[in-house]
Amino acid sequence: MTDSILEVRDIHTFIGQFHILEGVSVSVPVGSITVLLGRNGAGKTTTLRSIMGLTPPARGQILFDGKNIAGKHPHAIAQLGIGYVPEHRAIFRELTVHENLRIAERKRGDLARKADFIFELFPDLKRLIDLPGGNLSGGQQQMLAVARALVPDNRLLLIDEPSEGLAPVIIEQLMAAISRLAESSSVLLVEQNFRVASRLAQQYVIIEEGQSPAAGKIDALVQDAALVQRYLGVA
Ligand SMILES: Nc1ncnc2c1ncn2[C@@H]1O[C@H](COP(=O)(O)OP(=O)(O)O)[C@@H](O)[C@H]1O
Ligand SMILES: [Mg+2]
Known part of the structure; x- marks a missing residue:
C-alpha cells in the first residue's frame, strides 16, 4: 500500500520453541501515530522486536516503504531508517x-x-x-x-512503553514531544495507558495472545466501551 510506511502482514514469531506471535498484522499510515494496545504478555514488545529483526518472524511479511524487510539483520533494518526505543530506557x-x-x-x-x-x-x-x-x-x-x-x-520510530513508571506531568511533556516528532516521522507506539494513548494516536491495533484481533481509528475505539473492556480490561 502506498500510504502506509509500514505493513506487517500476518507474522509468526517463535522465541525458542514458543510460538509467541501467531498472526499479527499492523499497518502504520505515513505521518501519523499508531498505538499497539493490549494486556501484559500479549505480544506488543515481540511485535516491535520482530519488526526490528531482533526476533525475526518465521512467517509473514514486513513491508517498510513497500519492500519486505523480514529476515534482514537488525543493523540493516535500522539503516533503512527505522529507530527503536526499547522498554526500560x-x-x-x-x-x-x-x-x-x-x-x-x-x-x-x-x-x-x-x-x-x-x-x-x-x-x-x-x-x-x-x-x-x-x-x-x-x-x-x-x-x-x-x-x-x-x-x-x-522515517519510522518504534517506541515501547515510554510512559512506564513516570509521573503524570512528565508523561504530558513526553507525549507532547512524541506528538511533535510525528510531524516529521511516522510512529508505532506501545502504550499501556489507554487515556494517554487515545489522545496521542490516530490508529490503534489490539494485540491479544499473539494475534491482532482488532484495529482501526482510535476515535472509533474510544466510543466502543465494550471493545475497550474486552481487550484492555478498562472502562
Ligand atoms: N525471551 C523469552 N522467552 C520466552 N518467552 C518470552 C520471551 N520474551 C517474551 N516471551 C513471552 O512472549 C509473550 C509476549 O511477550 P511480550 O511481547 O513481551 O508482551 P507485551 O510486550 O505485550 O507485554 C509473553 O507470554 C512472554 O512471556
Ligand atoms: Mg512489552
Whole structure:
C-alpha cells in the first residue's frame, strides 16, 4: 500500500520453541501515530522486536516503504531508517547525555544536523548535556532514550512503553514531544495507558495472545466501551 510506511502482514514469531506471535498484522499510515494496545504478555514488545529483526518472524511479511524487510539483520533494518526505543530506557548510564547522543549517530554529522530539533523538543537535555545518563531522573532518561532515536534520519520510530513508571506531568511533556516528532516521522507506539494513548494516536491495533484481533481509528475505539473492556480490561 502506498500510504502506509509500514505493513506487517500476518507474522509468526517463535522465541525458542514458543510460538509467541501467531498472526499479527499492523499497518502504520505515513505521518501519523499508531498505538499497539493490549494486556501484559500479549505480544506488543515481540511485535516491535520482530519488526526490528531482533526476533525475526518465521512467517509473514514486513513491508517498510513497500519492500519486505523480514529476515534482514537488525543493523540493516535500522539503516533503512527505522529507530527503536526499547522498554526500560536503554541509555548508557556511564556516558554523558552528549555522548549518548553522539553514539546514536548513523553517519558523521547527524547530531549536529539534528541538535536544534532535539533540544527544542527536550530543553532539559540541553541543560544536562554534560551529566552522566545515570544521574538523570526517570523522565529525563526516557527523553534521552527518545532523543537518541531522533539523531539519525529515521522515517519510522518504534517506541515501547515510554510512559512506564513516570509521573503524570512528565508523561504530558513526553507525549507532547512524541506528538511533535510525528510531524516529521511516522510512529508505532506501545502504550499501556489507554487515556494517554487515545489522545496521542490516530490508529490503534489490539494485540491479544499473539494475534491482532482488532484495529482501526482510535476515535472509533474510544466510543466502543465494550471493545475497550474486552481487550484492555478498562472502562
Ligand atoms: N525471551 C523469552 N522467552 C520466552 N518467552 C518470552 C520471551 N520474551 C517474551 N516471551 C513471552 O512472549 C509473550 C509476549 O511477550 P511480550 O511481547 O513481551 O508482551 P507485551 O510486550 O505485550 O507485554 C509473553 O507470554 C512472554 O512471556
Ligand atoms: Mg512489552
